[in-house]
Amino acid sequence: MENRVALITxxxxxxxxxTVRVFAEAGAKVAFTGRRANLGEAIVTEIxxxxxxxxxxxxxxxxxxxxxHSLEMVLAEFGRLNILFNNAGxxxxxxxxxxxxxxxxxxxxxxxxxxxxxxxxxIPHMRQQGGGVIINNASDWGLVGARxxxxxxxxxxxxxxxxxxxxxDHAHEHIRVNAVCPGDTIVERWxxxxxxxxxxxxxxxxxxxxxxxxxxxxxxRAEEIAQAVLFLASDMSSYITGAVLPIDGGNTAQ
Numbered sequence: 001m002e003n004r005v006a007l008i009t010x011x012x013x014x015x016x017x018x019t020v021r022v023f024a025e026a027g028a029k030v031a032f033t034g035r036r037a038n039l040g041e042a043i044v045t046e047i048x049x050x051x052x053x054x055x056x057x058x059x060x061x062x063x064x065x066x067x068x069h070s071l072e073m074v075l076a077e078f079g080r081l082n083i084l085f086n087n088a089g090x091x092x093x094x095x096x097x098x099x100x101x102x103x104x105x106x107x108x109x110x111x112x113x114x115x116x117x118x119x120x121x122x123i124p125h126m127r128q129q130g131g132g133v134i135i136n137n138a139s140d141w142g143l144v145g146a147r148x149x150x151x152x153x154x155x156x157x158x159x160x161x162x163x164x165x166x167x168x169d170h171a172h173e174h175i176r177v178n179a180v181c182p183g184d185t186i187v188e189r190w191x192x193x194x195x196x197x198x199x200x201x202x203x204x205x206x207x208x209x210x211x212x213x214x215x216x217x218x219x220x221r222a223e224e225i226a227q228a229v230l231f232l233a234s235d236m237s238s239y240i241t242g243a244v245l246p247i248d249g250g251n252t253a254q
Contacts, residue, residue: 002027010088014187018222061114111155131174167242183248215250
């Protein structure tokens with residue numbers, strides 16, 4: 001990944017933060033966005049202290065101007081962009097009846113529209129450079145049904161179809177587009193909020209006990225998802241585009 005520039009949206013926690021670290025360790029110059037400046041600045045300090053190069057951009061990707069600003073900052077700092085990981089997203093609980101108009105719109109705005117918007121912005125630059133890689137963070141719930149997560153599952157299904165369509169549209173331009181579909185993954189949000197699937201576990205052990213239904217009998221670590229993203233971003237996957245990769249401990253194989 002040396003001499004490559006990556007932009008990771010929603011990079012201040014969870015899978016995004018793990019991917020920022022993994023990419024930096026692999027030698028990439030990493031730009032990442034988030035809505036909490038204190039977390040972003042702490043990650044930049046950590047990476048720079050380890051000899052890497054990182055840039056944090058304060059951004060809310062439901063705002064078109066923030067998407068544009070993110071790309072402009074990356075190009076100003078590093079001069080190019082080779083990899084985009086559309087990671088920013090939210091999970092809102094609710095059935096068709098209980099999902100509110102606001103929850104539906106908020107979910108689609110960040111999980112779907114922002115993915116399209118960021119991709120639309122970076123594709124011309126990748127084309128001019130002779131190629132690039134876009135990776136979208138979907139979910140195993142975009143592949144199978146989800147209870148009490150209607151808006152989230154619908155949004156991730158849309159991301160999967162966007163991935164396939166963009167891959168077909170831009171393969172001839174050497175722009176590869178793939179998606180990862182994580183299953184249950186230990187992230188700060190669950191531990192900080194003390195909330196997971198309608199119940200209030202507050203430790204990783206609680207979450208792991210609740211993951212006993214999975215074939216591998218455990219939830220993923222964020223770093224395990226990040227390693228898969230790294231693979232899809234690297235030349236090791238040079239003949240892969242339009243792929244949808246479940247990283248779910250076997251959940252969608254059941």
